[in-house]
Amino acid sequence: MSSGFVLSWIDYSVMIIYFAFVLGIGWALKRYMKDASAFLEAGRSMPAWVAGLAFISTNLGALEVMGMTGSGLKYGMLTTHFYWIGAIPAMVFLAMFMMPFYYGSKARSVPEYLKLRYDEKTRGLNAILFAIMTILASGISMYALAILMEKVLGWNFHLSLVLSAAIVLGYTYLGGLSSAIYNEVLQFFIIVVGLLPIVFLSLKDVGGWHGLQQSLAPIVSSKGFAPDAWTTTWKYTGSAAANPMGVEWYGIFAGLGFVLSFGYWCTNFLIVQRAMSAKSTTAARNTPLIGAIPKMFIPFLIIVPGIVALVLLNNPAKGFTLPLNEAGQPIYDYTIIMLLKQYLPAGVLGLGITALLASFMSGMAGNVSAFNTVWTYDIYQSYIRPTTSDKASDDRHYLFIGRMATIFGVLVSIAAAYLASLFGNIMDFLQTIFSMVNAPLFAVIFLGMFWKRATGHAAFAGLLSGFFIALVHHGLTFPAGADTIVKGGWIAHLHAYPVEMAQNFWTAIFACFTSTLVTVVISFMTTQKKPDSELKGLVYALTPKLNEESVVWYRRSSTLAILVLLLVSILTILFW
């Protein structure tokens, strides 16, 4: 692919200034890293707005930005389901019902909550799967960054890989989780500022939103869909054939809106860790709610330009093209890159490229900082070197281990990136497999928080059975047109889904249902060994309700939650 990107001195200046600030933040925080808690938990001192923006920035990795712009081109506004029904209800649920337990239990990680609520084996299983998953994700993100730099800017693949790893290692080693969180806030602003000119210029180019709708109508009609199929969200979900995503409303509602989103937003420690770093229970509850506000407007930043790209592609006079892969198919993930090239002159182009680099690095740093916490607390401290009576010595030791885990995490990520370059499909497959643990994990944690009868043996069996059913479902089904077993059907071809997304939704639904059923049945067959006194602060019915009367009304989580739900309802109605 030859994209013809040429960066000037001002573009490089913007990049250098940005990375100087990123490393500077790590350096400024170094002197505060006096113990393991400061390094791995940010000392539980973050204000809600900082934790909230970091919460959303962690999720705003470059694979997300590039993938969702490409999805905007392919599916139109239907892609916003990942941001509205597929995120906001779960974030509100996490804030209102789950954060009081995660935060109030003093658990330092999601696996540790499982240990407190259930037992050691359930924690161990989750910790090991999570540690592997984060390193895989970090490595794949690193690989994607290096390949992008090579293809778009002509930079050397190995140099890009090592340089990006060195920057991430630099600021996470120096400032730990605090540095990762502060930089995620910085990255959030740079991503917004770097991509805003694209939104403005691309919409202006097609005559605004109204002009976009008019330009889309003949293009979309020629594909066999209604003229407004690309600019509506629910209108054509009555039938899978009537919308470009190929899914029905109940698949979106149950698969994405419930199982997948709750599994991701409520139990993924990478995300929840940001809220657990907040300075109080109220701040921890407000973290996902504050994050939800920018989350619901991100589609206008990355999906709308993707929809504009569809119009540009169908108008030869605009000179807009997408690079082709070896099979001659357009690479949709490169839509945002080609839009940068189409609209941005030197100067803001450097800002746009920096925004993409920032989003890659926020994904990597988030994974590495979550990995070092789980490794230090849930694996090393639990199974290799437990705490002693000398707290000061322990603190120094675990701080050292946390730092070593950061180096180890980055080095293994580099190895994973090289594996991805050699065996890309295998890495994709592994990531798909490990991501299947989210839905059963949500079922187990949900039952643990709201049903005191759920037992440790049942939770362990529930996690394993849900994971197993997800694997079997993936192995027996495949999306239509799939040409590789990475997409499923590696046991037998029992059922074909119209699109991969539908297969993902149903994999999650089956896994969550199985996990719930097994956990409930085995709980009734086993004895609850933990007395009520031990479950206080871990189970809803046994925990005193939070009283927000001392908090001014507009800072209450309940007020913020109502505002968030109201906003997302208005957006949903506007783009119905």
Place this chain on the structure above:
Amino acid sequence: MGLDIKLPIGLMFTIFGILLTVYGFVTRLDTININLWSGAGMLVFGIIMLALTFK
């Protein structure tokens, strides 16, 4: 954690704002002047963040 994150955000965007505003102005005849407008926007944002930091 000792560091007010508004300070680096304010400083960085003020620097970006000045850089892009000046660049946009200098290159204004080189065939929306997006650098000028983006730079001005960032400059305002950066100054607001710095003001909040020192308030």
